[in-house]
Every structure is written in structure tokens, then in C-alpha cells.
Amino acid sequence: MTALAARAQTLLQEIFGYHEFRGQQAEIITYVAAGNSCLVLMPTGGGKSLCYQLPALLRDGVTIVISPLIALMENQVTVLCEHGIRATYLNSSLPFAAVRTIEQNMLAGEYDLVYVAPERLLTIRFRALLQQVSIALFAIDEAHCVSQWGHDFRPEYGQLAILPQKFPQVPRIALTASADAKTRADILRCLALERARVFISSFDRPNICYRITARTDSRRQLLNFIRGNHPGEAGIVYCRSRKKTETTAAWLNNNNIPALAYHAGMETATRNQHQKKFLQADNIVMVATSAFGLGIDKPDIRFVAHLDLPRSIESYYQETGRAGRDGLPANAWMVYGAGDIIWLRLRIETDTAALPAPVKQAAIARLEALLAFCETTACRRMHLLGYLGEPSAANHSPCGYCDTCLTTNPVQDVTVAAQKALSCVYRTGQSFGVEYLIDVLTGKRTDRVRQWGHDHVSTFGIGQELSIEGWRFVFRHLLALGYFTLGEERFILQLAPTARGILRGETRVKLRLSPHFHLAASQRISP
Numbered sequence: 001m002t003a004l005a006a007r008a009q010t011l012l013q014e015i016f017g018y019h020e021f022r023g024q025q026a027e028i029i030t031y032v033a034a035g036n037s038c039l040v041l042m043p044t045g046g047g048k049s050l051c052y053q054l055p056a057l058l059r060d061g062v063t064i065v066i067s068p069l070i071a072l073m074e075n076q077v078t079v080l081c082e083h084g085i086r087a088t089y090l091n092s093s094l095p096f097a098a099v100r101t102i103e104q105n106m107l108a109g110e111y112d113l114v115y116v117a118p119e120r121l122l123t124i125r126f127r128a129l130l131q132q133v134s135i136a137l138f139a140i141d142e143a144h145c146v147s148q149w150g151h152d153f154r155p156e157y158g159q160l161a162i163l164p165q166k167f168p169q170v171p172r173i174a175l176t177a178s179a180d181a182k183t184r185a186d187i188l189r190c191l192a193l194e195r196a197r198v199f200i201s202s203f204d205r206p207n208i209c210y211r212i213t214a215r216t217d218s219r220r221q222l223l224n225f226i227r228g229n230h231p232g233e234a235g236i237v238y239c240r241s242r243k244k245t246e247t248t249a250a251w252l253n254n255n256n257i258p259a260l261a262y263h264a265g266m267e268t269a270t271r272n273q274h275q276k277k278f279l280q281a282d283n284i285v286m287v288a289t290s291a292f293g294l295g296i297d298k299p300d301i302r303f304v305a306h307l308d309l310p311r312s313i314e315s316y317y318q319e320t321g322r323a324g325r326d327g328l329p330a331n332a333w334m335v336y337g338a339g340d341i342i343w344l345r346l347r348i349e350t351d352t353a354a355l356p357a358p359v360k361q362a363a364i365a366r367l368e369a370l371l372a373f374c375e376t377t378a379c380r381r382m383h384l385l386g387y388l389g390e391p392s393a394a395n396h397s398p399c400g401y402c403d404t405c406l407t408t409n410p411v412q413d414v415t416v417a418a419q420k421a422l423s424c425v426y427r428t429g430q431s432f433g434v435e436y437l438i439d440v441l442t443g444k445r446t447d448r449v450r451q452w453g454h455d456h457v458s459t460f461g462i463g464q465e466l467s468i469e470g471w472r473f474v475f476r477h478l479l480a481l482g483y484f485t486l487g488e489e490r491f492i493l494q495l496a497p498t499a500r501g502i503l504r505g506e507t508r509v510k511l512r513l514s515p516h517f518h519l520a521a522s523q524r525i526s527p
């Protein structure tokens, strides 16, 4: 063990009171403490904070932690101070006099860690201050916020590119719990970490059992789920709307399940009070919007339920990841239906109306990936870990205890439809997107189809047996299963090498029976 590693080990026990490092913590901490930059991808609850808190103690100077949420930083600083660590935070909630005092203390070298919101870092005043102090390290928490492609983009984060520019000699550690390949590339570029090491921890949460069901009567389904599996236990129920959190909480209370609501529109005092009660008790169900949960560190949350689809697989993983942090069995349960899909599609339309086309396409791609996850007949855990880019062996074999592993779902053989879809891509020259291909398959003589002469190809009109939504379902799955590759900018489908097996009749394609085959005509919307 190097001297640095030995000192890290001692501090871990003496200051934090832990016996050993978890996962890659030791490696990351000694690497960063030695003055190197890196990107850390670690699931929620994996122990990211220690990866910069310990180097902060091992290195000379002050560590600046960039964190997006005020509530979160206050919480962390309180805990650190309880451990006797010299930490503070600077954010917009502080009166000017307090800011002045902290600034003077910083100049006097009195802090090991200072947490700041990204907008503070961009002020001239603060940057001037940084020039005058010795900086040990920059820690960029929730680093995925730099990416416009991701689900949680924050413009102030995009400007963190000034860190490597103005302070090239100061090491940087970027941390996130959610980063697919594209987001990861954005983080590395923005923070000039292209040559830095990337630490990827396993995203597997073996004690969480995933279950996703079609929605019938969601409240009743929720009640049955809680009564059947979690009587008297703590859990979180996520809803899309603020109003729904309140009505659902009231309804659960009427059914003798103690529940509280939480959303961003509530009075701060009430909201804090609800959060406090939930954290202290071990039997309260928190019914919340996605505003709840970041930084919540309650180990005994036994279930996370979703009454509405989250916005992306990343959000789903983050939100469900709040269950079972103590390592004991926990459930991630969700209901979804066609209504969710329509709502999310419309939402993408309005949210991205004024934005460049690639942003909208990225949002649609994320939704499609989420739907494919809901509808998969393969092991949920394998699917999830595969999507998250899990490097470990955990996604190589079915877990045996998620809902798809445990039940034999009614499946349908869609090989013939898949063959039609793939040949249509081939016959039209592998240059078109899903909607155009569906026009050809269902025999629509649109101007564009005629212009390309595709009303004369052999696949024109051979797909009358499915609705447009049914075809979207087929394309979505073929995409999710990797039979198509996508062009980088445009949504053009091309055949992946594996598609040949289906075309030759060697591979059969089986999918879960889907409600999307039966959408009423009035509900169909064009994307």
C-alpha cells in the first residue's frame, strides 16, 4: 500500500467511521489525491461523495465542489461539519454579510471544502477570489448536467468549460450516476477530460426486483401492490402531476396507508416537514413528483412505485435506485399504458418546439428506448444494464427474479412483420426514417413515396395487417434489439448484420403482446 493509500485508509476510519472502501473508492481516491483528473460513473448510493471528500483532506488547499442543488449542499455540509471537517457552502440563500465572512475565511485557508452552485462559479467576484486561494481540486457533481443530450441539462453547467481554461493546473473530478455514451463524451469534452481516466462502477442493484405492468386501474393496482408486499413499510410513489401526488396521498391515507405528498409547488415549510417525517419514520409512503429524491439518503426505502412513466430510462434508474440502499430486498414497481406514450410524445412536441431538430430527435430516441424497456420480454435487469452501458458480467445472464424472468408473458411471433419491415428498409435503399417506411408498408401513395417511385417496390402495401402504431411498435423493437443501425444526424434506418438472420428465416422475433396494437384511431397522433 502506498503512503497515500494508507493515509486515506486511516482518514476513512478516523473521520468517517467506515471500516473499508467500497468498490473503486480506494483506487479513485488515491488517483485523485495524487493530482490526477478523472470521470467517475457510479450508481446512486454507490458512494461518490467520498471520492472527492477524502482527496480534499489529503491535498493542500481548498476543494471546490460544484453541485446543482442548494438543499443537497446544505445537507452534505452539515454532515461533514459533524465529522469535524472544515466545510461550507456558498449559494444564493445566504445574506451578503455571511458571504463576505466565508470569502475572508477562504482567503485565510480555513476550509477543506467549499460547495458552490455553478452560477456562483461564473461570477467575476468568485473567480477573482479563486485566483487568490490555493485550490486543491474541482469536484463537479451531477456532471451529466453539462450535456444537452441528457435528460437534465443545465445551461450554467455548460459554462464549466472555463475551469480547465482558467485553472488548467488544478485537477478535476467529474461525477455522475447517469451517463450513456453520448453524455459521457459531452462531459469529457466540456471539462477537457479527454485524456483523463474514466472509472465505471457496476450499475447493478442486485437487491432490487423490477416489475412493470400494464395499467388498468392504477390506484387499485398500487393499493394491492403495497398491501400485498409492503404493509407498514417506507416507499416512494412517483406521479407526473402535482395534483395527482396530493389526491393519491389522500386516497392512500383513506385506505389506512400513511402517506404524504411532495412537489415543488408546495409551501417550503410543508415540503420540508413532509421530507423530515418521511426520513424519520419507517412506515410512510411519500407520493411525489420527480422533484423529490435527489440527495435523499434513506437506507430502508423498501419500494419505489411509478404511477406514470418517468421521462427516460436514466430517470427510471435514478428514481428506482433510491430503494433498498441498505442492501435488503426492495421492489421497483411501475404501471404504464398508451396514455403515457401519448402524453410524453406531446410533451416532447411542446418542449422542443423552439429547439433545434437534433434535441427533439434525442428526446424521441430516449422515449423509444424507455418504451422498448417496458415492453421487453427479456430480463429487465439485463435490458437496463445493457442500456446503461454496464461493463460487468451482471448483464450477461437473466437475473431470474424480475417480472419477465418470473412469468411467462403472452408473446406473439412477429417474425413475418419483422421480415417485411427489414425488406422494406432494404428495397428503399436504406435511406429513410420510420414514418416513411410505414407509409410504404401500408401502401400510402404520398407525394414523397411517388417521387421516389417506391409505390412500385415489392414491399409497397404489403403491411396492411398492422396499424401505424403497430408498425411503430415493430420498428421500435427491432431498433431496441439492434437489428437496425441509425444514422448519426438523421433518423435513417439501416440494416445491422444481424438482420440477415431474420430475413433468411433463421431468427424468429417474439414480442410481448402490446396494448399499442389496439390504440383507437382517435388516439393516434402523428409524431
Ligand code: ADP
Pocket: 018, 019, 020, 021, 022, 025, 042, 043, 044, 045, 046, 047, 048, 049, 050, 297
Ligand atoms: P452517491 O453520491 O453515489 O449517491 P453517497 O456518496 O451519498 O452516494 O453515499 C451513499 C451512502 O453510502 C452514504 O450514506 C454514505 O455515507 C455511504 N458510504 C459511502 N462510502 C461508504 C463506505 N466506504 N463504507 C460505508 N458506507 C459508505
Ligand code: ZN
Pocket: 378, 379, 380, 381, 382, 398, 399, 400, 401, 402, 403, 404, 405
Ligand atoms: Zn430478470
